Amino acid sequence: MGTADGVRGVVLLAREASGAEFSEKEMEPLQGFAAQAAIAMELAERRRDAAQIAVLEDRDRIARDLHDLAIQRLFATGMTLQSAGRFIDHAEASERVLRAVGDLDETIKIIRSTIFALRTRDDDVAPGLRAGAVRAAGEAASVLGFPPSVRMEGLLDTNVPRKTADHILAVLSEALTNVARHAHADRVEVVLETDGREVRLTVSDNGVGIPPGGRRSGLRNMAERARQLGGDLEITTPDGGGTMLMWHALLGKTQDPPQD
DSSP states (O other): OEETTEEOOOOOOOOOTTSOOOOHHHHHHHHHHHHHHHHHHHHHHHHHHHHHHHHHHHHHHHHHHIIIIIIHHHHHHHHHHHHHHTTOOOHHHHHHHHHHHHHHHHHHHHHHHHHHHHHOOTTOOOOOHHHHHHHHHHHHHHHHSSOOEEEEESOHHHHSOHHHHHHHHHHHHHHHHHIIIIIOOSOEEEEEEEOSSEEEEEEEEOSOOOOTTSOOHHHHHHHHHHHHTTOEEEEEOOTTSSEEEEEEEETTOOOOOOOO
């Protein structure tokens, strides 16, 4: 069954060895049936492909709406609450506002995980770390108000395992979000590099720096990711001001990312 371009299957008609050979009259309807069956299989495959495309397009639309609408509104609400908290004198009320901001942060993380799942195809080849870093920087531009500069060196897609890349992209996204929320910066530089033995991510900005009493849960998560991979996290203040985050991990050690 099939066409000259390819065979889709075989129809086997058999009778006992002692029986008469099949005549042309018997073979003719069989050939017609095989042709019709091949057409039916072709149509079924086309319908299946069309249905799959429709599902994937719908998943892309949902992921885009979640990112462009839900996350941006939650992020804006969190920043508004955080700003309003500075004017609240009542300690308990201020703590409740900060707790609500933390809940919004966790909700954003959940939605981002959902977006990643929606955009991941079961049969996809794993996206490269370079492409993922560029995409993360591009998505952050809408909340930063400007595009961060990105520089990459080394065989990132070849030498960095997939699970390690997942850690890096999570740290990069968290770092850029922190800059947008706290730094009041107008310049951010991202450097991602590997020498084959370890991978290093540096995110620097020219903002106001990290306040002494600021929330540290995000930084602790980043540090934990690095230590699981034999690396560490360092936060420094350059001479010109701002903040420099340096995250590095050894290659070859891959563990599952911690659950946000």
